[in-house]
Every structure is written in C-alpha cells, then in structure tokens.
Amino acid sequence: xxxxxGIGYALLALGPSLALFxxxxxxxxxxxxxxxxxxxxxxxxxIVLSGFWRPFLPLNSAASWPFAVLIITSVxxxxxxxxxxxxxxxxxxxxxxxxxxxxxxxxxxPTDKMLIALAGGLGHGxxxxxxxxxxxxxxxxxxxxxxxxxxxxxxxxxxxxxxxLAFATIHTFSMVIAFNGYSDGNxxxxxxxxxxxxxxxxxxLINFTTGGCSIGIPILYxxxxxxxxxxxxxxxxxxxxxxxxx
Amino acid sequence: xxxxxxxRAGGSIIDSLGEEIVRIVTPVSICMFLVVILVAVLNSGSSxxxxxxxxxxxxxxxxxxxxxxWDKLKGALLNALVFVVVVTAVTFLLVLxxxxxCTHFLKLYMGFSSFIVLLFLGGEIALFLIRKxxxxxxxxxxxxxxxxxxxxxxxxxxxxxxxIIVTQGYLVAIGMLVxxxxxxxxxxxxxxxxxxxxxxxxxxxxxxxxxxxxxxxLAISRDEDIPALVYEARPVINHDQGSREYxxxxxxxxxxxxxxxxxESDHNIVTSDAEVTAPLIQNRVSSAADGQxxxxxxxxxxxxxxxxxxxxxxxxxxxxxxxxxxxxxxxxAMYDFMTVYACYLAIIAGxxxxxxLLALYQQALPALPVSIAFGVLFYFLTRLLLEEFVVQCxxxxxxx
Numbered sequence: 001x002x003x004x005x006g007i008g009y010a011l012l013a014l015g016p017s018l019a020l021f022x023x024x025x026x027x028x029x030x031x032x033x034x035x036x037x038x039x040x041x042x043x044x045x046x047i048v049l050s051g052f053w054r055p056f057l058p059l060n061s062a063a064s065w066p067f068a069v070l071i072i073t074s075v076x077x078x079x080x081x082x083x084x085x086x087x088x089x090x091x092x093x094x095x096x097x098x099x100x101x102x103x104x105x106x107x108x109x110p111t112d113k114m115l116i117a118l119a120g121g122l123g124h125g126x127x128x129x130x131x132x133x134x135x136x137x138x139x140x141x142x143x144x145x146x147x148x149x150x151x152x153x154x155x156x157x158x159x160x161x162x163x164x165l166a167f168a169t170i171h172t173f174s175m176v177i178a179f180n181g182y183s184d185g186n187x188x189x190x191x192x193x194x195x196x197x198x199x200x201x202x203x204x205l206i207n208f209t210t211g212g213c214s215i216g217i218p219i220l221y222x223x224x225x226x227x228x229x230x231x232x233x234x235x236x237x238x239x240x241x242x243x244x245x246x
Numbered sequence: 247x248x249x250x251x252x253x254r255a256g257g258s259i260i261d262s263l264g265e266e267i268v269r270i271v272t273p274v275s276i277c278m279f280l281v282v283i284l285v286a287v288l289n290s291g292s293s294x295x296x297x298x299x300x301x302x303x304x305x306x307x308x309x310x311x312x313x314x315x316w317d318k319l320k321g322a323l324l325n326a327l328v329f330v331v332v333v334t335a336v337t338f339l340l341v342l343x344x345x346x347x348c349t350h351f352l353k354l355y356m357g358f359s360s361f362i363v364l365l366f367l368g369g370e371i372a373l374f375l376i377r378k379x380x381x382x383x384x385x386x387x388x389x390x391x392x393x394x395x396x397x398x399x400x401x402x403x404x405x406x407x408x409x410i411i412v413t414q415g416y417l418v419a420i421g422m423l424v425x426x427x428x429x430x431x432x433x434x435x436x437x438x439x440x441x442x443x444x445x446x447x448x449x450x451x452x453x454x455x456x457x458x459x460x461x462x463x464l465a466i467s468r469d470e471d472i473p474a475l476v477y478e479a480r481p482v483i484n485h486d487q488g489s490r491e492y493x494x495x496x497x498x499x500x501x502x503x504x505x506x507x508x509x510e511s512d513h514n515i516v517t518s519d520a521e522v523t524a525p526l527i528q529n530r531v532s533s534a535a536d537g538q539x540x541x542x543x544x545x546x547x548x549x550x551x552x553x554x555x556x557x558x559x560x561x562x563x564x565x566x567x568x569x570x571x572x573x574x575x576x577x578x579a580m581y582d583f584m585t586v587y588a589c590y591l592a593i594i595a596g597x598x599x600x601x602x603l604l605a606l607y608q609q610a611l612p613a614l615p616v617s618i619a620f621g622v623l624f625y626f627l628t629r630l631l632l633e634e635f636v637v638q639c640x641x642x643x644x645x646x
Contacts, residue, residue: 029268030260040591050635100259135584201646
C-alpha cells in the first residue's frame with residue numbers, strides 16, 4: 001500500500017531470518033559464505049525446476065492436481081539436492097578438520113557443525129522467502145493493495161508473507177535435523193525432513209478452495225511448530241550428551 | 247557448560263575462515279544495493295524514458311524503441327565495439343605513460359577524474375533526488391555541500407592518511423555514481439557492452455600483449471605501484487608509512503596467529519588497474535564515461551589453496567569491477583526485483599569462483615568475466631524460465 005506497508009510485509013516474511021542472521025551468522029564469516037552458497041544452490045534448483053516445468057505452464061488454475069504433481073516433483077528434487085548438499089558438506093568437513101590440524105587449532109565442535117547446518121538451512125529459507133514472497137511484493141510499495149479470491153479477508157501480500165515465514169522457518173530448522181540425522185544415521189530424522197517438506201507443500205494446495213487459507217495456514221503453522229520442537233529436542237539432546245561426555 | 251567454555255577460549259576455525267572474502271563481498275553488495283535503490287527510486291513512476299545520455303558509448307547508434315530487434319542488436323554491437331576500442335586505446339596510452347615514468351601526471355589525473363565524478367555525476371544525481379523528493383534546499387548551500395563532498399573525496403582517494411573507512415566509503419560512492427550513469431544507457435547496448443568488456447578484460451589481463459598484463463609486469467619489474475583506484479579490503483599494516491604507494495610493492499609479511507605459531511607467507515600484492523576517461527561527446531548532460539578495467543589481485547596463501555580462504559593479507563578489487571557488477575544489477579532492477587536477486591547471487595558466486603582461481607593460480611586475474619557471465623546467464627534464465635514458474639505458484643498461494 002505504501003513503502004511502509006511494503007517494508008512491513010518484507011520484514012514479516014524475513015524478520016526472524018534477519019534476526020538470526022545478525023545475531024548468530026554475521027559473527028562468523030564462514031557462516032555468511034555458507035548462507036550465500038546455500039541460497040545460490042536453492043536458486044539453481046528452482047531454475048532447473050522451472051526449466052523442466054516451463055513447457056507445461058501456464059497451468060490451468062482451476063484444477064489443483066497439476067499443482068500437486070508440480071509440488072511432488074519439486075520437493076523430490078529439492079530433497080535430492082539436500083542429500084547432495086550433505087555429501088559436499090562431509091567433504092568440506094574433512095578439509096576443514098585437516099586445515100585445523102595444520103594450524104594447530106581445535107577441530108570442528110558439534111556446535112560448529114550444527115551452526116553450519118543452520119546457516120545452510122537459513123540460506124534455503126531466505127531464498128524461499130525472497131523468491132516466492134519478496135519478488136511479488138513489488139506492487140505492495142505502491143499506493144494500492146490486492147485481494148486474491150482464495151483468501152478474500154486478507155490482502156494477498158499479507159497471506160503470502162505469512163506463508164513465506166512458515167516455510168522459511170521450516171527450511172531453516174529442517175536442515176539442522178537432516179544433517180544431524182545423516183551424521184548419526186538416525187532413520188527417523190532422515191525421513192522426518194522430506195515428509196515434513198512434502199506435507200507442508202501439499203497443505204498449501206488447500207489454498208485453492210475459496211476461503212481455504214483459513215484452514216491451510218493454521219495447519220502449516222502447526223507443522224512449523226512441530227519442526228521447531230523436534231529440532232529443539234534434538235539439539236538439546238546433543239548438547240547435553242556432549243556435556244556428559246566431557 | 248564450563249568445560250565447553252574452556253574449549254571455546256581456543257576459538258574455532260570457522261570464526262575467522264573466509265574473512266577476506268566477506269570483507270570484499272560486503273562493499274560489493276553495498277554498492278550494488280545502493281545502485282538498485284537509486285534505480286528503483288529514480289526510475290519508478292516515470293513511464294517516460296529516463297534521461298538518455300549521449301556519451302562515447304552511444305556514439306555509433308542511438309537506440310529507439312521502434313527499431314527492429316536485428317537493428318538494435320547491430321547498433322548495440324557497434325556501440326560496444328567503439329567503446330572497447332576507445333578503452334583499449336586509452337589503456338595503451340596509460341601503459342605508455344607509466345613506461346615513461348609520468349607517475350605524477352597519472353596521479354594528478356586520477357585525482358582530477360575522481361573530483362569530476364564526485365562533483366558532476368554526484369551533483370546530477372543529487373539534483374534528480376532533490377527534484378523527486380522536493381527537498382527544500384537553496385542552490386548556494388547545495389553547491390557548498392557538494393563541493394566539500396567532492397573535495398574530501400579527492401583527498402580520501404589520494405592520501406591514505408585518512409581513516410580507511412572514509413576511503414572505502416568514497417570508493418564505493420564513486421563506483422555507485424558511475425554505475426548509475428551506465429544504467430542510463432539503452433538496454434541492448436548495456437548488455438552487449440557488459441559482455442564485450444568482460445571479453446576485453448579477459449584478453450587484456452591474460453594475453454601477453456594485453457595492456458593490463460604489460461602494466462602489471464612493468465609494475466612488478468620496477469617494484470612500483472600503479473596509480474589507480476583500487477578498493478582494498480583491509481587496512482595496510484604499516485600505518486606509519488601511510489601512503490598507498492606500498493600497495494604495488496612486493497613485501498613479505500609476518501603475521502602472528504592466535505595460537506602462537508608463526509605463519510610466514512610471501513605476499514605478492516599485484517594490482518593492475520587502468521583508469522580510463524572517455525571525452526565528452528555532448529555537453530547536454532555532462533557525464534564522463536569512466537571505464538576502469540581491473541583485475542583482482544590477492545596475496546599468496548599457502549594454506550587452503552584449493553578454496554582460497556586464506557586468512558592473512560588483503561584482497562584488492564579494482565573499482566571497474568564494482569562499477570560493472572553494479573551496472574548489471576541495476577539493469578536487472580529495471581526489469582524486476584526477481585532478476586535482481588538472481589543476478590546478485592550469480593555475481594557473488596562468480597566473485598567467489600574468481601577468488602578461488604586466484605588462490606590457485608597466484609597471478610593477477612580478470613574479475614569481470616566469470617561474474618558477468620554468470621550474471622548475464624542468470625538474468626536471462628530468470629527472465630525466461632523462473633519468473634513464469636514462481637509467479638504461477640505464488641499467485642495461487644502454492645509454495646514449497
């Protein structure tokens with residue numbers, strides 16, 4: 001509606017990520033580079049997906065099943081990339097440990113590894129928020145606003161920002177869960193992340209029906225809170241178990 | 247918790263790794279961000295064409311929207327060719343002057359052109375902003391402020407007895423001003439020009455007859471610096487000497503690391519810059535088309551050579567790189583913000599790749615080609631593929 005509203009929507013979607021960035025990530029340059037690389041990776045995955053789906057667009061927006069296929073393929077591809085990201089990270093970890101030995105500094109702590117995972121997740125989450133929410137936010141800086149049919153009670157930009165916030169949080173913390181799952185070999189954690197991603201994606205399909213967003217968004221937030229709780233429990237377990245060992 | 251804190255006192259390697267890269271990425275990002283803000287503010291709303299400038303970059307062909315695609319392409323190629331030829335000629339002139347040791351003249355010229363950029367280009371942009379926001383200011387106050395701004399800028403760039411943050415700030419400001427002016431060029435000309443300059447940079451730095459390579463070799467053989475505008479990412483350690491003359495010299499550093507073991511690395515700090523100012527063609531809009539070819543130089547790093555995340559020494563980036571990265575992003579901003587984000591990430595990725603290659607090859611490398619290539623590629627991919635996809639999804643509130 002105005003510049004203030006536009007900035008407000010942007011901060012709604014990106015505020016927590018920004019806070020996380022400023023307090024945790026900006027202190028360590030390596031994490032900033034991790035954020036940038038994972039954002040780039042997410043963008044590349046999005047470009048590949050859009051290249052694949054380009055001939056089929058524009059989809060008929062009345063039917064929801066083409067979008068279901070779109071979401072399934074996209075989530076599958078991105079989870080595959082997450083595995084690739086993990087493999088690259090493993091090699092990087094070995095190189096960093098070798099480097100640390102050479103300069104007689106301590107090796108990577110578990111908290112360091114989790115911080116790197118957090119930075120990777122934050123990159124993904126920020127990329128999601130930027131490309132799905134901020135890039136369509138440009139008209140919001142102008143004098144008017146826009147209401148979509150699916151959600152007639154709230155301005156479209158507000159709904160978009162709220163959904164983007166949920167997804168950014170999910171992306172950020174599921175990376176931590178995923179990396180911990182892969183390193184510990186915990187099957188539950190390894191499966192948790194793709195399932196949550198897929199379910200969250202499918203839940204947004206509820207937005208297709210008129211007034212659907214009043215059901216879809218709360219469910220999405222329940223999933224987000226579930227992810228947060230699971231991640232918190234896992235991290236707490238990791239920290240306390242390390243303390244006992246020390 | 248206490249046991250962990252004892253461990254923490256030693257510090258972890260991720261605390262300081264990659265610091266140089268971040269120190270170079272930050273000012274580049276700030277410059278790009280400022281140019282995008284300027285473009286968004288000054289070009290929004292006005293459906294009429296922004297003030298077109300007549301410079302040497304449009305001497306061959308002035309693009310109008312009614313021309314056919316093929317005409318536009320031909321015209322843009324012609325423009326780019328003329329510009330590159332002029333830049334090459336002036337760079338060779340610079341090499342010649344450097345060869346005949348007219349260093350003093352070059353320094354004066356550098357200061358003079360910074361003054362012109364800050365005064366005239368800065369003044370024009372300030373006038374645009376004043377007109378846009380209806381700032382109540384009278385012309386005498388404005389002139390006094392502008393003149394002081396430009397004068398301090400010249401001193402900041404010339405003398406290095408200033409706080410380094412002031413010097414860095416002014417360099418970013420100069421880059422931003424010149425980049426904004428370049429975005430006023432017609433669209434096809436801008437893109438073809440960027441690609442042409444990237445190719446020129448590649449040739450000039452890597453070919454044995456390239457002017458920039460000659461300049462670098464001359465500077466190394468004489469152990470002198472090249473008088474040019476270069477952004478240095480961290481303060482030079484010998485503050486008592488002060489002046490920027492030390493930048494081009496070979497010197498051996500010794501830096502004590504926190505853990506106490508010495509790491510001695512030989513730093514070959516090689517900067518290669520050529521500053522070019524093309525003469526004005528029309529005095530309707532005074533804009534000096536500053537082209538500054540540059541290459542990235544870095545210090546030798548014996549540790550993580552493969553990655554280039556060394557942790558001692560300074561990385562230097564020429565101002566021309568700042569300018570052309572910002573031109574690319576500014577042009578992307580004229581289309582839509584999605585392209586801005588994509589091009590920003592692409593350029594930063596290109597910069598990272600260049601720095602890695604730098605650590606690998608240990609010689610002066612052109613900083614433009616990789617980033618411009620990625621940037622142009624991502625711009626067209628985003629515009630053609632990504633935009634449709636993302637807009638489709640987000641308009642239906644379907645996200646993943």
